[in-house]
Amino acid sequence: MKNNTTVKEAILLLDGMSCVTCASNIEKKLKDIEGVKNANVNFATEKAKVEHSNSVSIDSLTEAVSELGYKAVLEQNKETEEKVTLKIEGMTCTTCANTVEKGILTLDGVSSATVNFAAEKATVAYSSESVRVLDMQKKISDLGYKLILEEDQENEIDEDLVKIKKAEKRVKLSATLSSIIMILMVLHMFIFPIPGYLLIISLLGAPIIFGVGRHVHISSWKALKNKTPNMDVLVSFGSLPPYIIGLMGLFFPLQSFIEMATTIMTFHLIGKYLEIRAKGKASQAIKKLLQMGAKTANIMVDGEEREVPVKELQVGDLMVIRPGEKVPTDGLIIAGNGLLDESMATGESMPVKRQNGEEVIGATINKQGMLKVEVTKVGKDTFLSQVAKMMEECQGSKVPIQEFADRVTGYFVPAILLITLLTFTSFLIFPDFHLSIIQWGATFLPWVNPDLTPLTLAFITATAVLVISCPCALGLGTPTALMVGSGMGAENGILIRNGEAVQTFKEVNTIAFDKTGTITKGKPEVTDIVCAENILESDFLYYAGTIEKGSEHPLGHAIIEKAKIDKMRLGDVVNFNAVTGKGVTGYVDDEKILLGNRKLMEENGIAFEPFENEMIRIEEEAKTAMLLAKDNQFLGIIAVADPIKEDSAKTIAALEKLGIRTAMITGDNQRTAKAIGQKVGISHVIAEVLPDGKVDEIRKLQEKYGTVAMVGDGINDAPALKQANVGIAIGTGTDIAIEAADVTLVKGELSGIISAIKLSKAIFKKIKQNYFWAWFYNALFIPVAVFGLLHPMIGAAAMALSSLNVVYNSLRLKKSDIGSTTQESTKSRPQIS
Secondary structure, three states: OOOOOOOEEEEEEEEOOOOHHHHHHHHHHHHOOOOEEEEEEEOOOOEEEEEEOOOOOHHHHHHHHHHOOOEEEEOOOOOOEEEEEEEEEOOOOHHHHHHHHHHHHOOOOEEEEEEEOOOOEEEEEEEOOOOOHHHHHHHHHHOOOEEEOOOOOOOOOOHHHHHHHHHHHHHHHHHHHHHHHHHHHHHHHHHOOOOOHHHHHHHHHHHHHHHHOHHHHHHHHHHHHOOOOOHHHHHHHHHHHHHHHHHHOOOOOOOOOHHHHHHHHHHHHHHHHHHHHHHHHHOHHHHHHHHOOOOEEEEEEOOEEEEEEHHHOOOOOEEEEOOOOEOOOOEEEEEOOEEEEOHHHHOOOOOEEEOOOOEEOOOOEEEEOOEEEEEOOOHHHOHHHHHHHHHHHHHOOOOHHHHHHHHHHHHHHHHHHHHHHHHHHHHHHOHHHHHHHHHHHHOOOOOOOOOOOHHHHHHHHHHHHHHHOOHHHHHHHHHHHHHHHHHHHHHOOEEEOOHHHHHHHOOOOEEEEEHHHHHEOOOOEEEEEEEOOOOOHHHHHHHHHHHHHHOOOHHHHHHHHHHHHOOOOOOOEEEEEEEOOOEEEEEEOOEEEEEEOHHHHHHOOOOOHHHHHHHHHHHHOOOEEEEEEEOOEEEEEEEEEOOEOOOHHHHHHHHHHOOOEEEEEOOOOHHHHHHHHHHHOOOEEEOOOOHHHHHHHHHHHHHHHOOEEEEEOOHHHHHHHHHOOEEEEEOOOOHHHHHHOOEEEOOOOOHHHHHHHHHHHHHHHHHHHHHHHHHHHHHHHHHHHHOOOOOHHHHHHHHHHHHHHHHHHHHHHHHOOOOOOOOOOOOOOOOOO
């Protein structure tokens, strides 16, 4: 029996993770739930992406995470019920306020309304699907009062900012108390003995170990209880035992380790604070992107212009956009023309001319001219929202190189605990051997003291091993580089959806291109009409234009445009049928019309041989020739040429120079395809391919050459984009192609491929650098600590610096030059959905 179980996707927001080991433990726990197909936990973004069947409830996912000692909540979409604060003018007493309140409550979809006469404000809770602020404005106006829209005062809580503030408070308290302890220690040891010194530092250290450091010990206890030790276990073991032993010094003649315990915890908190702040900086790209949108829009209602919040806009509203204003949301220009700054979407610094019939993107800026724009997309369907979604998908995905690192880090903390235990035991069993190393180290390391007892040395050395180890650096290596890199890409019109593509891209040795809309502009024009004997051009164009009314193919649009230019009145088509890879058929004025290639004519027994030479001439000029027939009569040939994009030849030449083979897969006949291939410099032309044959052609290229990328823009390209190792969609193409791709070039320019390759190489280089430094740090310092040559305080500081080095190395990615080698811009209209 066939299994039709639907796979759902849930995004969980996680809280309480301290290191990559926590992420690995959560991921393993989620994968163990029956019905969960896959789980991907990202430590840097603190999110879990879970693919599951219908049998799995969200509660079961969050409960599984809770069992490990962490918090998880479902990332909800925006609720349909919203709250808005409105300013009301014209009220003279509380009776007016009651009248306005009752009036608003009469509107369908309003669940509550409170009007404050003193503040002259109304707070309304309503369903955005049932009622609009515009309706409230009209109702209040009918009652004789005036509603004034205030810019939305509700500032969304920035979770990163909250975490940074909380971490900052912990650091300030811990650093202040630790500094006092260190000053007292120096005074007590080198200047004069301080009466009650141990008691004073015990009291000063308690808020550090049990106050601001309390969450570390709680996390550590939960991790040990679940047999999933994490970074907090190492820090907890490195600070709690030394503090407790130090307290025992109040009653027994023992050395104080309180100074060491508080310093270790303080360095850990400082490192976490700087890490959280750096991660917040790395994830700023999405926030900045979403903040670019306009807050309000001017729309036409009953012939009058009214201002409404952008979130109130609906598809079909007519917006008025003046010079200097932001475009509130995606739409279609129905009147006027202007110069738009689209740099936020495409990275293109020069303003682009937009006129009647063209699309505009929300958040772009109208530099010149007044536009009337019909709203076509709102909310999550807009360009900005889709870009943010793609970036989040990239940041939440994994690169293959990360899989190995994750497996290793899963064993990292248990291994460190074992090494610590062995180190402590070895010091007690072989004290002379360890002491000889320590005496040697004391000759050039001021913090090494060979005069301490073997037990004290064993304890200090074991503590140093615990706190020097840093699994966080390993866990941050990939996600932070992806966060910064995807943000850079978005700023330059390159959207990377899949992190795996970053690693695969550098291995690509062949790139296959679709022709129409990819190498060419996708806006063909009629160039030739060759009529059969006794056939008038007007009759020919009438039948060709009418039959194409039912088609969505760009070639068909070119014929219709030609008919419009010639002011041809077209008829109606009946029983229209698109014959895949061959053409179209249908009935016009009760006569069967066929328009397509040779195969269509041959299958229907239409003779066209006398026109074969004309066909060859047209095709050798890189034009697409279509044959027209009425019933069994051949009417002639119509030729359509699709102009080649200005940067196609330069991009393909640049790719060939990089040693990457280029191929073109098209449904065009061999002659036309070869002519276009020669014009742009394609080395391998594959012609006469039916849409469902593109996948097979990609497979053949993979078998022959290895790693293959596919560039396309049409619906029929989507399966081939999925089949390719890396799918690249042109941003001016269809939504389905963009959804299927790993990388989207927003500008619609092929030169973006060069930039995408440079970006992927730069990101992967950073990932490798991050892993190198993380491994180098641990490989170098753990042995040093094992031999007793590293003080725990220095180890704690070095541990914090290791994580920071990885994060800030990723941030240095922003300095990479990813500009393409082709400079010309085609000013293509970007579109994402």
